[in-house]
Amino acid sequence: SEQRRVLMAHYLILFLVCLLSHHKHSVVAKKSPPSVGGRRGVSIGRRTNQNVDDNLSSEEILLIKKSLVHGIPFKDLPEGLFEELVSSCQRVQFGKNSIIFEEGDYGTDMIVVNQGFCKVLVGGQQLPEPYGTVGSGSIIGELALLYGRQRAATVVAATQVSAFRLDQDSFSKFMAYVPPEDEQLLKEELSKVDRVIDKISGVKKRYDGDIIRQFVPMRGWLWSRWKGTIPQQAWKTAIVNISVSLVFSALIRNYSQPTWAIGMLPDSQNHIISRLVGLKMVWTYLMTITTFILTFFLSQAYSLWRDFYSLTRKIQGRMNDLGLLIAAAAKRDKNGRYTEEGKQLIDDTSSYMRLFHVLMWATFSKRLNVLLSDTGLRRMISRGLLSLKQYESLRLLPAEVGYPNACMIWILTRCLKAMNDGSLANDPVLREQIYIKVLELRCTCASIPHLLAAVIPLAYAHIVQILVDIFIFLSPFALYSELGAWSTPAVALLTIFYSGLLDLSKLLLDPLDNDDFYNDSVNMDIPVLIRESNSGSTRWREGAKELPFLYSY
Numbered sequence: 001s002e003q004r005r006v007l008m009a010h011y012l013i014l015f016l017v018c019l020l021s022h023h024k025h026s027v028v029a030k031k032s033p034p035s036v037g038g039r040r041g042v043s044i045g046r047r048t049n050q051n052v053d054d055n056l057s058s059e060e061i062l063l064i065k066k067s068l069v070h071g072i073p074f075k076d077l078p079e080g081l082f083e084e085l086v087s088s089c090q091r092v093q094f095g096k097n098s099i100i101f102e103e104g105d106y107g108t109d110m111i112v113v114n115q116g117f118c119k120v121l122v123g124g125q126q127l128p129e130p131y132g133t134v135g136s137g138s139i140i141g142e143l144a145l146l147y148g149r150q151r152a153a154t155v156v157a158a159t160q161v162s163a164f165r166l167d168q169d170s171f172s173k174f175m176a177y178v179p180p181e182d183e184q185l186l187k188e189e190l191s192k193v194d195r196v197i198d199k200i201s202g203v204k205k206r207y208d209g210d211i212i213r214q215f216v217p218m219r220g221w222l223w224s225r226w227k228g229t230i231p232q233q234a235w236k237t238a239i240v241n242i243s244v245s246l247v248f249s250a251l252i253r254n255y256s257q258p259t260w261a262i263g264m265l266p267d268s269q270n271h272i273i274s275r276l277v278g279l280k281m282v283w284t285y286l287m288t289i290t291t292f293i294l295t296f297f298l299s300q301a302y303s304l305w306r307d308f309y310s311l312t313r314k315i316q317g318r319m320n321d322l323g324l325l326i327a328a329a330a331k332r333d334k335n336g337r338y339t340e341e342g343k344q345l346i347d348d349t350s351s352y353m354r355l356f357h358v359l360m361w362a363t364f365s366k367r368l369n370v371l372l373s374d375t376g377l378r379r380m381i382s383r384g385l386l387s388l389k390q391y392e393s394l395r396l397l398p399a400e401v402g403y404p405n406a407c408m409i410w411i412l413t414r415c416l417k418a419m420n421d422g423s424l425a426n427d428p429v430l431r432e433q434i435y436i437k438v439l440e441l442r443c444t445c446a447s448i449p450h451l452l453a454a455v456i457p458l459a460y461a462h463i464v465q466i467l468v469d470i471f472i473f474l475s476p477f478a479l480y481s482e483l484g485a486w487s488t489p490a491v492a493l494l495t496i497f498y499s500g501l502l503d504l505s506k507l508l509l510d511p512l513d514n515d516d517f518y519n520d521s522v523n524m525d526i527p528v529l530i531r532e533s534n535s536g537s538t539r540w541r542e543g544a545k546e547l548p549f550l551y552s553y
Helices: 001-029 056-068 079-087 142-147 168-175 182-203 218-225 231-253 275-328 340-364 372-382 388-395 403-421 428-453 458-508 526-543
Strands: 042-044 090-094 100-101 109-115 119-123 152-156 161-167
Touching: 056 079, 056 109, 079 168, 090 182, 109 142, 109 168, 119 275, 119 428, 142 168, 142 182, 152 458, 161 168, 182 372, 182 526, 275 340, 275 458, 340 403, 340 428, 340 526, 388 403, 403 428
Parallel strands: none
Antiparallel strands: 042 090, 090 161, 100 152, 109 161, 119 152
Protein backbone atom coordinates (compact mmCIF):
# COMPACT_ATOMS: atom_id res chain seq x y z
CA SER A 1 0.00 0.00 0.00
CA GLU A 2 2.94 2.31 0.68
CA GLN A 3 4.21 1.76 -2.89
CA ARG A 4 0.71 2.44 -4.23
CA ARG A 5 0.55 5.77 -2.40
CA VAL A 6 3.99 6.77 -3.71
CA LEU A 7 2.96 5.79 -7.24
CA MET A 8 -0.29 7.77 -6.98
CA ALA A 9 1.65 10.79 -5.70
CA HIS A 10 4.02 10.56 -8.68
CA TYR A 11 1.06 10.38 -11.08
CA LEU A 12 -0.54 13.38 -9.38
CA ILE A 13 2.64 15.44 -9.63
CA LEU A 14 3.02 14.48 -13.31
CA PHE A 15 -0.58 15.48 -13.96
CA LEU A 16 -0.09 18.88 -12.30
CA VAL A 17 3.12 19.50 -14.25
CA CYS A 18 1.34 18.72 -17.53
CA LEU A 19 -1.57 20.97 -16.55
CA LEU A 20 0.71 23.92 -15.67
CA SER A 21 2.72 23.43 -18.86
CA HIS A 22 -0.46 23.50 -20.95
CA HIS A 23 -1.63 26.65 -19.16
CA LYS A 24 1.74 28.37 -19.69
CA HIS A 25 1.69 27.62 -23.44
CA SER A 26 -1.87 28.92 -23.65
CA VAL A 27 -0.88 32.20 -22.00
CA VAL A 28 2.15 32.60 -24.26
CA ALA A 29 -0.01 31.92 -27.29
CA LYS A 30 -2.45 34.61 -26.22
CA LYS A 31 0.35 37.14 -25.64
CA SER A 32 2.41 36.27 -28.71
CA PRO A 33 2.84 39.11 -31.18
CA PRO A 34 1.00 39.10 -34.50
CA SER A 35 2.57 37.21 -37.38
CA VAL A 36 4.70 39.18 -39.78
CA GLY A 37 3.20 37.37 -42.70
CA GLY A 38 -0.17 38.94 -41.98
CA ARG A 39 1.06 42.48 -42.56
CA ARG A 40 -0.42 44.29 -45.55
CA GLY A 41 1.69 45.15 -48.59
CA VAL A 42 4.78 43.11 -47.70
CA SER A 43 6.58 40.78 -50.06
CA ILE A 44 9.87 39.19 -49.03
CA GLY A 45 12.39 38.26 -51.68
CA ARG A 46 13.51 34.62 -51.42
CA ARG A 47 17.25 34.00 -51.14
CA THR A 48 18.78 30.87 -52.64
CA ASN A 49 21.65 30.65 -50.14
CA GLN A 50 23.36 32.49 -47.30
CA ASN A 51 26.06 34.06 -49.48
CA VAL A 52 25.66 37.83 -49.48
CA ASP A 53 27.39 38.33 -52.80
CA ASP A 54 24.95 36.00 -54.55
CA ASN A 55 21.95 38.02 -53.39
CA LEU A 56 22.94 41.62 -52.78
CA SER A 57 24.78 44.02 -55.00
CA SER A 58 27.90 45.73 -53.75
CA GLU A 59 25.95 49.01 -53.47
CA GLU A 60 23.28 47.30 -51.34
CA ILE A 61 25.90 45.71 -49.09
CA LEU A 62 27.59 49.08 -48.65
CA LEU A 63 24.26 50.74 -47.77
CA ILE A 64 23.41 48.07 -45.17
CA LYS A 65 26.89 48.29 -43.65
CA LYS A 66 26.81 52.08 -43.49
CA SER A 67 23.40 52.04 -41.89
CA LEU A 68 24.07 49.27 -39.38
CA VAL A 69 27.49 50.53 -38.36
CA HIS A 70 25.75 53.69 -37.16
CA GLY A 71 22.87 51.73 -35.65
CA ILE A 72 23.12 51.76 -31.88
CA PRO A 73 22.95 48.01 -31.09
CA PHE A 74 25.42 46.99 -33.79
CA LYS A 75 28.17 49.59 -33.62
CA ASP A 76 30.64 47.52 -31.58
CA LEU A 77 30.20 44.10 -33.22
CA PRO A 78 33.40 42.32 -34.36
CA GLU A 79 33.99 42.43 -38.12
CA GLY A 80 33.17 38.75 -38.66
CA LEU A 81 29.87 38.99 -36.83
CA PHE A 82 29.07 42.21 -38.65
CA GLU A 83 29.48 40.49 -42.02
CA GLU A 84 27.22 37.70 -40.84
CA LEU A 85 24.68 40.26 -39.68
CA VAL A 86 24.59 41.81 -43.16
CA SER A 87 24.09 38.36 -44.70
CA SER A 88 21.06 37.81 -42.47
CA CYS A 89 19.14 40.67 -44.10
CA GLN A 90 16.36 39.87 -46.57
CA ARG A 91 14.99 41.99 -49.36
CA VAL A 92 11.50 43.36 -48.79
CA GLN A 93 9.20 45.51 -50.90
CA PHE A 94 6.36 47.73 -49.72
CA GLY A 95 3.77 49.27 -52.02
CA LYS A 96 2.81 52.90 -51.64
CA ASN A 97 0.56 53.49 -48.57
CA SER A 98 1.37 50.01 -47.20
CA ILE A 99 1.60 49.73 -43.42
CA ILE A 100 5.14 48.64 -42.59
CA PHE A 101 4.86 48.76 -38.79
CA GLU A 102 1.78 49.56 -36.75
CA GLU A 103 1.73 51.37 -33.42
CA GLY A 104 0.98 48.97 -30.57
CA ASP A 105 2.11 45.82 -32.42
CA TYR A 106 4.85 43.69 -30.92
CA GLY A 107 8.22 43.99 -32.64
CA THR A 108 9.20 40.94 -34.66
CA ASP A 109 11.57 42.52 -37.16
CA MET A 110 13.36 45.70 -38.21
CA ILE A 111 14.20 47.15 -41.60
CA VAL A 112 16.88 49.24 -43.28
CA VAL A 113 15.35 51.48 -45.93
CA ASN A 114 17.04 51.11 -49.32
CA GLN A 115 14.94 53.29 -51.63
CA GLY A 116 11.82 55.38 -51.12
CA PHE A 117 10.36 57.29 -48.20
CA CYS A 118 8.28 56.30 -45.17
CA LYS A 119 5.90 58.36 -43.04
CA VAL A 120 6.01 58.12 -39.24
CA LEU A 121 2.73 58.58 -37.37
CA VAL A 122 1.96 58.68 -33.66
CA GLY A 123 -1.66 58.55 -32.55
CA GLY A 124 -2.74 58.68 -36.18
CA GLN A 125 -0.95 62.00 -36.80
CA GLN A 126 2.19 62.32 -38.91
CA LEU A 127 5.09 63.84 -37.01
CA PRO A 128 6.36 67.21 -38.29
CA GLU A 129 9.45 67.44 -40.46
CA PRO A 130 12.10 66.12 -40.21
CA TYR A 131 10.78 63.44 -37.84
CA GLY A 132 7.76 62.52 -39.93
CA THR A 133 9.67 61.24 -42.97
CA VAL A 134 12.55 58.76 -43.18
CA GLY A 135 14.40 57.66 -46.29
CA SER A 136 17.35 55.70 -47.60
CA GLY A 137 19.75 54.42 -44.94
CA SER A 138 17.29 54.80 -42.06
CA ILE A 139 16.87 51.96 -39.56
CA ILE A 140 13.29 51.44 -38.42
CA GLY A 141 11.96 49.20 -35.67
CA GLU A 142 15.16 48.21 -33.87
CA LEU A 143 14.11 49.55 -30.46
CA ALA A 144 11.01 47.37 -30.32
CA LEU A 145 13.33 44.39 -30.70
CA LEU A 146 15.92 45.71 -28.25
CA TYR A 147 13.39 46.41 -25.49
CA GLY A 148 10.96 43.62 -26.40
CA ARG A 149 8.05 46.04 -26.33
CA GLN A 150 5.27 47.25 -28.57
CA ARG A 151 5.83 49.58 -31.49
CA ALA A 152 5.83 53.26 -30.48
CA ALA A 153 4.74 54.54 -33.90
CA THR A 154 3.08 53.55 -37.15
CA VAL A 155 5.30 53.55 -40.24
CA VAL A 156 3.64 53.80 -43.66
CA ALA A 157 5.28 53.67 -47.08
CA ALA A 158 4.89 57.17 -48.55
CA THR A 159 6.26 55.90 -51.88
CA GLN A 160 7.21 52.54 -53.28
CA VAL A 161 9.77 51.34 -50.72
CA SER A 162 12.49 48.73 -51.00
CA ALA A 163 14.26 47.72 -47.82
CA PHE A 164 16.24 45.00 -46.06
CA ARG A 165 14.65 43.08 -43.19
CA LEU A 166 16.32 41.60 -40.11
CA ASP A 167 14.07 39.30 -38.09
CA GLN A 168 13.90 38.94 -34.31
CA ASP A 169 15.79 35.65 -34.19
CA SER A 170 18.76 37.07 -36.09
CA PHE A 171 18.67 40.23 -33.99
CA SER A 172 18.65 38.25 -30.74
CA LYS A 173 21.50 36.07 -31.95
CA PHE A 174 23.79 39.06 -32.41
CA MET A 175 22.63 40.80 -29.24
CA ALA A 176 23.72 37.69 -27.35
CA TYR A 177 27.32 38.81 -27.95
CA VAL A 178 26.71 42.01 -25.98
CA PRO A 179 27.54 41.61 -22.24
CA PRO A 180 24.41 42.04 -20.03
CA GLU A 181 25.86 45.05 -18.19
CA ASP A 182 26.69 46.77 -21.51
CA GLU A 183 23.22 45.98 -22.83
CA GLN A 184 21.59 47.55 -19.77
CA LEU A 185 23.80 50.63 -20.06
CA LEU A 186 22.94 50.86 -23.75
CA LYS A 187 19.21 50.68 -23.04
CA GLU A 188 19.41 53.39 -20.38
CA GLU A 189 21.36 55.74 -22.65
CA LEU A 190 19.05 55.09 -25.58
CA SER A 191 16.04 55.74 -23.36
CA LYS A 192 17.44 59.16 -22.40
CA VAL A 193 18.11 60.05 -26.02
CA ASP A 194 14.67 58.93 -27.18
CA ARG A 195 12.93 60.90 -24.44
CA VAL A 196 14.67 64.04 -25.66
CA ILE A 197 13.89 63.34 -29.32
CA ASP A 198 10.26 62.60 -28.43
CA LYS A 199 10.06 66.03 -26.80
CA ILE A 200 11.56 67.96 -29.69
CA SER A 201 9.52 66.00 -32.24
CA GLY A 202 6.26 66.66 -30.42
CA VAL A 203 5.51 63.07 -29.37
CA LYS A 204 5.63 64.30 -25.75
CA LYS A 205 4.69 67.87 -24.87
CA ARG A 206 5.36 69.70 -21.64
CA TYR A 207 2.82 72.55 -21.56
CA ASP A 208 0.34 71.22 -24.12
CA GLY A 209 2.58 72.50 -26.89
CA ASP A 210 3.09 76.05 -25.53
CA ILE A 211 6.50 77.48 -24.77
CA ILE A 212 5.45 78.39 -21.22
CA ARG A 213 2.57 77.30 -19.03
CA GLN A 214 -0.39 79.46 -20.05
CA PHE A 215 -3.02 81.01 -17.75
CA VAL A 216 -6.67 82.00 -17.97
CA PRO A 217 -7.38 85.49 -16.53
CA MET A 218 -10.26 84.34 -14.33
CA ARG A 219 -10.08 84.49 -10.55
CA GLY A 220 -11.69 81.08 -9.99
CA TRP A 221 -9.44 79.37 -12.53
CA LEU A 222 -6.28 80.90 -11.04
CA TRP A 223 -7.26 80.02 -7.46
CA SER A 224 -7.82 76.40 -8.46
CA ARG A 225 -4.28 75.95 -9.88
CA TRP A 226 -1.59 74.05 -8.02
CA LYS A 227 0.75 72.40 -10.52
CA GLY A 228 3.34 74.82 -11.83
CA THR A 229 2.67 77.45 -9.17
CA ILE A 230 4.93 78.94 -6.52
CA PRO A 231 2.89 77.54 -3.56
CA GLN A 232 3.68 74.09 -4.95
CA GLN A 233 7.36 74.96 -4.46
CA ALA A 234 7.12 76.90 -1.17
CA TRP A 235 4.72 74.77 0.91
CA LYS A 236 7.47 72.62 2.46
CA THR A 237 9.26 75.68 3.86
CA ALA A 238 5.91 76.98 5.11
CA ILE A 239 5.19 73.70 6.95
CA VAL A 240 8.55 73.91 8.74
CA ASN A 241 7.92 77.49 9.87
CA ILE A 242 4.34 76.69 10.94
CA SER A 243 5.71 73.86 13.09
CA VAL A 244 8.20 76.25 14.72
CA SER A 245 5.40 78.73 15.37
CA LEU A 246 3.14 76.10 16.97
CA VAL A 247 5.94 74.81 19.22
CA PHE A 248 6.86 78.35 20.29
CA SER A 249 3.21 79.19 21.05
CA ALA A 250 2.91 76.06 23.18
CA LEU A 251 6.08 76.93 25.11
CA ILE A 252 4.85 80.50 25.75
CA ARG A 253 1.55 79.25 27.18
CA ASN A 254 3.37 76.73 29.31
CA TYR A 255 5.99 79.04 30.86
CA SER A 256 4.61 82.59 30.74
CA GLN A 257 1.57 82.10 33.00
CA PRO A 258 -0.73 83.68 30.35
CA THR A 259 -3.71 85.77 31.40
CA TRP A 260 -5.23 85.71 27.89
CA ALA A 261 -7.25 82.91 26.31
CA ILE A 262 -6.19 81.06 23.17
CA GLY A 263 -7.20 83.17 20.18
CA MET A 264 -6.98 86.44 22.14
CA LEU A 265 -4.17 88.95 21.75
CA PRO A 266 -1.33 88.58 24.32
CA ASP A 267 -0.97 90.84 27.32
CA SER A 268 1.86 93.27 26.54
CA GLN A 269 2.65 93.55 30.31
CA ASN A 270 3.47 89.85 30.56
CA HIS A 271 7.09 89.35 31.55
CA ILE A 272 7.90 87.23 28.45
CA ILE A 273 5.73 89.11 25.95
CA SER A 274 7.29 92.43 26.93
CA ARG A 275 10.72 91.03 26.09
CA LEU A 276 9.53 90.11 22.59
CA VAL A 277 8.49 93.69 21.72
CA GLY A 278 12.06 94.69 20.92
CA LEU A 279 12.46 91.71 18.60
CA LYS A 280 9.25 92.74 16.89
CA MET A 281 10.68 96.21 16.17
CA VAL A 282 13.88 94.73 14.73
CA TRP A 283 11.81 92.36 12.61
CA THR A 284 9.73 95.28 11.30
CA TYR A 285 12.84 97.15 10.11
CA LEU A 286 14.14 93.94 8.56
CA MET A 287 10.84 93.43 6.73
CA THR A 288 11.18 96.83 5.06
CA ILE A 289 14.71 96.11 3.83
CA THR A 290 13.87 92.55 2.77
CA THR A 291 10.75 93.59 0.86
CA PHE A 292 12.59 96.29 -1.09
CA ILE A 293 15.62 94.15 -1.96
CA LEU A 294 13.56 91.06 -2.80
CA THR A 295 11.17 92.88 -5.14
CA PHE A 296 14.11 94.56 -6.89
CA PHE A 297 15.86 91.18 -7.17
CA LEU A 298 12.71 89.66 -8.71
CA SER A 299 12.47 92.55 -11.17
CA GLN A 300 16.03 92.01 -12.34
CA ALA A 301 15.49 88.25 -12.64
CA TYR A 302 12.41 88.78 -14.80
CA SER A 303 14.34 91.25 -16.98
CA LEU A 304 16.99 88.61 -17.61
CA TRP A 305 14.31 86.05 -18.39
CA ARG A 306 12.72 88.43 -20.91
CA ASP A 307 16.12 89.14 -22.48
CA PHE A 308 16.73 85.42 -22.87
CA TYR A 309 13.28 84.89 -24.37
CA SER A 310 13.91 87.74 -26.84
CA LEU A 311 17.17 86.10 -27.92
CA THR A 312 15.42 82.79 -28.59
CA ARG A 313 12.87 84.54 -30.80
CA LYS A 314 15.57 86.54 -32.54
CA ILE A 315 17.35 83.31 -33.48
CA GLN A 316 14.11 81.97 -34.92
CA GLY A 317 13.63 85.21 -36.80
CA ARG A 318 17.04 85.05 -38.50
CA MET A 319 16.42 81.44 -39.51
CA ASN A 320 13.06 82.39 -40.98
CA ASP A 321 14.69 85.30 -42.82
CA LEU A 322 17.18 82.93 -44.42
CA GLY A 323 14.43 80.48 -45.34
CA LEU A 324 12.36 83.24 -46.94
CA LEU A 325 15.29 84.62 -48.96
CA ILE A 326 16.35 81.20 -50.25
CA ALA A 327 12.79 80.10 -51.09
CA ALA A 328 12.13 83.33 -53.00
CA ALA A 329 15.39 83.27 -54.99
CA ALA A 330 15.79 79.52 -55.66
CA LYS A 331 15.87 78.55 -59.33
CA ARG A 332 12.53 77.97 -61.10
CA ASP A 333 11.53 76.70 -64.54
CA LYS A 334 9.60 78.62 -67.18
CA ASN A 335 6.32 77.69 -65.45
CA GLY A 336 7.45 79.27 -62.19
CA ARG A 337 7.95 75.96 -60.37
CA TYR A 338 11.14 74.99 -58.58
CA THR A 339 13.68 73.09 -60.64
CA GLU A 340 15.27 70.00 -59.16
CA GLU A 341 18.34 72.05 -58.34
CA GLY A 342 16.21 74.67 -56.60
CA LYS A 343 14.38 72.03 -54.57
CA GLN A 344 17.66 70.43 -53.55
CA LEU A 345 19.03 73.78 -52.42
CA ILE A 346 15.98 74.47 -50.24
CA ASP A 347 16.01 70.94 -48.81
CA ASP A 348 19.74 71.13 -48.01
CA THR A 349 19.64 74.54 -46.31
CA SER A 350 16.44 73.64 -44.42
CA SER A 351 18.11 70.46 -43.16
CA TYR A 352 21.20 72.39 -42.02
CA MET A 353 19.08 75.01 -40.24
CA ARG A 354 17.02 72.38 -38.41
CA LEU A 355 20.17 70.54 -37.37
CA PHE A 356 21.82 73.80 -36.28
CA HIS A 357 18.89 74.68 -34.02
CA VAL A 358 18.79 71.26 -32.36
CA LEU A 359 22.55 71.11 -31.75
CA MET A 360 22.66 74.72 -30.55
CA TRP A 361 20.10 74.12 -27.80
CA ALA A 362 21.70 70.77 -26.99
CA THR A 363 24.92 72.73 -26.36
CA PHE A 364 23.26 75.14 -23.90
CA SER A 365 20.59 72.97 -22.23
CA LYS A 366 21.57 70.12 -19.91
CA ARG A 367 18.24 68.42 -20.60
CA LEU A 368 19.11 68.15 -24.30
CA ASN A 369 22.87 67.69 -23.92
CA VAL A 370 22.67 63.91 -24.40
CA LEU A 371 22.10 64.52 -28.12
CA LEU A 372 25.73 65.63 -28.47
CA SER A 373 27.04 62.22 -27.41
CA ASP A 374 27.94 59.65 -30.05
CA THR A 375 24.89 57.60 -29.06
CA GLY A 376 22.73 60.70 -29.40
CA LEU A 377 24.07 61.52 -32.85
CA ARG A 378 23.69 57.93 -34.03
CA ARG A 379 20.11 57.83 -32.77
CA MET A 380 19.41 61.12 -34.56
CA ILE A 381 20.31 59.34 -37.79
CA SER A 382 17.67 56.68 -37.17
CA ARG A 383 15.07 59.29 -36.23
CA GLY A 384 15.66 61.39 -39.35
CA LEU A 385 17.31 64.40 -37.73
CA LEU A 386 20.74 63.71 -39.18
CA SER A 387 22.04 62.14 -42.38
CA LEU A 388 25.01 59.78 -42.58
CA LYS A 389 27.07 62.36 -44.45
CA GLN A 390 26.27 65.04 -41.87
CA TYR A 391 27.18 62.66 -39.04
CA GLU A 392 30.52 61.77 -40.63
CA SER A 393 31.33 65.45 -41.18
CA LEU A 394 30.49 66.37 -37.59
CA ARG A 395 32.59 63.57 -36.13
CA LEU A 396 35.66 64.85 -37.99
CA LEU A 397 35.40 68.31 -36.43
CA PRO A 398 37.90 69.46 -33.81
CA ALA A 399 36.23 69.88 -30.43
CA GLU A 400 36.75 73.65 -30.35
CA VAL A 401 34.76 74.21 -33.58
CA GLY A 402 31.39 73.19 -32.15
CA TYR A 403 28.62 71.43 -34.04
CA PRO A 404 26.30 74.50 -34.33
CA ASN A 405 29.13 76.59 -35.83
CA ALA A 406 29.76 73.91 -38.45
CA CYS A 407 26.07 73.93 -39.41
CA MET A 408 26.13 77.72 -39.89
CA ILE A 409 29.15 77.35 -42.19
CA TRP A 410 27.27 74.68 -44.15
CA ILE A 411 24.29 77.03 -44.63
CA LEU A 412 26.41 79.91 -45.89
CA THR A 413 28.68 77.76 -48.08
CA ARG A 414 25.71 75.95 -49.64
CA CYS A 415 24.14 79.28 -50.58
CA LEU A 416 27.38 80.53 -52.14
CA LYS A 417 27.73 77.29 -54.10
CA ALA A 418 24.16 77.66 -55.34
CA MET A 419 24.86 81.20 -56.53
CA ASN A 420 27.88 79.96 -58.46
CA ASP A 421 26.04 77.09 -60.16
CA GLY A 422 22.88 79.09 -60.86
CA SER A 423 20.44 77.31 -58.54
CA LEU A 424 20.17 80.54 -56.50
CA ALA A 425 19.94 84.02 -58.00
CA ASN A 426 23.46 85.46 -58.10
CA ASP A 427 22.40 88.93 -57.00
CA PRO A 428 24.84 91.11 -55.01
CA VAL A 429 22.08 92.42 -52.74
CA LEU A 430 20.86 88.89 -52.01
CA ARG A 431 24.43 87.76 -51.35
CA GLU A 432 24.89 90.64 -48.91
CA GLN A 433 21.63 89.90 -47.10
CA ILE A 434 22.50 86.22 -46.70
CA TYR A 435 25.86 87.21 -45.22
CA ILE A 436 24.14 89.63 -42.85
CA LYS A 437 21.52 87.13 -41.68
CA VAL A 438 24.06 84.37 -41.05
CA LEU A 439 26.33 86.74 -39.14
CA GLU A 440 23.41 88.04 -37.08
CA LEU A 441 22.47 84.45 -36.34
CA ARG A 442 26.01 83.73 -35.15
CA CYS A 443 26.13 86.86 -33.04
CA THR A 444 22.78 86.16 -31.38
CA CYS A 445 23.71 82.57 -30.58
CA ALA A 446 27.00 83.70 -29.08
CA SER A 447 25.06 86.05 -26.77
CA ILE A 448 23.29 83.18 -25.02
CA PRO A 449 26.28 81.66 -23.14
CA HIS A 450 27.43 85.18 -22.21
CA LEU A 451 24.02 85.96 -20.77
CA LEU A 452 23.83 82.68 -18.84
CA ALA A 453 27.40 82.99 -17.54
CA ALA A 454 26.67 86.26 -15.72
CA VAL A 455 23.05 85.96 -14.66
CA ILE A 456 23.66 87.45 -11.21
CA PRO A 457 26.75 87.96 -8.99
CA LEU A 458 27.16 85.46 -6.16
CA ALA A 459 27.35 88.22 -3.54
CA TYR A 460 23.98 89.63 -4.65
CA ALA A 461 22.18 86.26 -4.54
CA HIS A 462 23.91 85.43 -1.25
CA ILE A 463 22.73 88.56 0.61
CA VAL A 464 19.17 88.22 -0.68
CA GLN A 465 19.00 84.59 0.44
CA ILE A 466 20.32 85.48 3.93
CA LEU A 467 17.90 88.39 4.32
CA VAL A 468 14.88 86.31 3.36
CA ASP A 469 15.90 83.35 5.53
CA ILE A 470 16.51 85.50 8.64
CA PHE A 471 13.26 87.38 8.08
CA ILE A 472 11.27 84.15 7.77
CA PHE A 473 13.06 82.50 10.71
CA LEU A 474 12.33 85.41 13.07
CA SER A 475 8.67 85.67 12.04
CA PRO A 476 7.22 83.11 14.54
CA PHE A 477 8.98 84.80 17.48
CA ALA A 478 8.49 88.44 16.46
CA LEU A 479 4.80 88.16 15.54
CA TYR A 480 3.67 86.38 18.71
CA SER A 481 3.94 89.48 20.89
CA GLU A 482 1.18 91.18 18.87
CA LEU A 483 -0.84 88.32 17.36
CA GLY A 484 -0.57 85.45 19.82
CA ALA A 485 -1.99 82.27 18.32
CA TRP A 486 -2.86 84.20 15.16
CA SER A 487 0.86 84.47 14.45
CA THR A 488 0.81 80.90 13.08
CA PRO A 489 -1.38 81.63 9.99
CA ALA A 490 0.50 84.94 9.55
CA VAL A 491 3.80 83.04 9.53
CA ALA A 492 2.39 80.62 6.94
CA LEU A 493 1.38 83.45 4.60
CA LEU A 494 4.62 85.39 5.00
CA THR A 495 6.71 82.26 4.39
CA ILE A 496 4.81 81.29 1.25
CA PHE A 497 5.00 84.77 -0.25
CA TYR A 498 8.54 85.77 0.67
CA SER A 499 10.10 82.35 0.15
CA GLY A 500 7.97 81.92 -2.98
CA LEU A 501 9.12 85.22 -4.47
CA LEU A 502 12.76 84.28 -3.87
CA ASP A 503 12.22 80.86 -5.47
CA LEU A 504 10.49 82.51 -8.42
CA SER A 505 13.51 84.80 -8.86
CA LYS A 506 15.85 81.80 -8.91
CA LEU A 507 13.68 80.06 -11.50
CA LEU A 508 13.72 83.12 -13.74
CA LEU A 509 17.51 83.31 -13.42
CA ASP A 510 17.74 79.77 -14.81
CA PRO A 511 15.63 79.96 -18.00
CA LEU A 512 16.93 76.61 -19.29
CA ASP A 513 16.32 74.87 -15.95
CA ASN A 514 19.90 73.58 -16.00
CA ASP A 515 20.11 73.60 -12.19
CA ASP A 516 17.02 71.38 -11.92
CA PHE A 517 15.93 73.56 -9.01
CA TYR A 518 12.22 72.88 -9.43
CA ASN A 519 10.75 69.44 -10.10
CA ASP A 520 7.95 70.82 -12.27
CA SER A 521 9.69 73.80 -13.81
CA VAL A 522 7.79 76.92 -14.76
CA ASN A 523 10.47 77.82 -17.27
CA MET A 524 10.45 77.72 -21.07
CA ASP A 525 9.97 74.47 -22.94
CA ILE A 526 12.91 74.69 -25.34
CA PRO A 527 11.71 71.78 -27.55
CA VAL A 528 8.78 74.03 -28.55
CA LEU A 529 11.27 76.48 -30.11
CA ILE A 530 12.85 73.61 -32.04
CA ARG A 531 9.48 72.35 -33.29
CA GLU A 532 8.46 75.86 -34.38
CA SER A 533 11.73 76.32 -36.28
CA ASN A 534 11.33 72.93 -37.93
CA SER A 535 7.91 74.02 -39.13
CA GLY A 536 9.37 77.31 -40.36
CA SER A 537 12.04 75.48 -42.35
CA THR A 538 9.32 74.07 -44.66
CA ARG A 539 6.85 76.99 -44.49
CA TRP A 540 8.55 79.20 -47.05
CA ARG A 541 9.15 76.37 -49.53
CA GLU A 542 5.50 75.36 -49.46
CA GLY A 543 4.31 78.96 -49.60
CA ALA A 544 6.32 79.72 -52.73
CA LYS A 545 5.72 76.41 -54.53
CA GLU A 546 2.91 77.82 -56.72
CA LEU A 547 2.90 81.44 -57.87
CA PRO A 548 -0.26 83.36 -58.93
CA PHE A 549 1.59 85.17 -61.73
CA LEU A 550 3.86 84.48 -64.68
CA TYR A 551 7.48 84.03 -63.73
CA SER A 552 10.64 84.19 -65.82
CA TYR A 553 14.03 83.30 -64.38
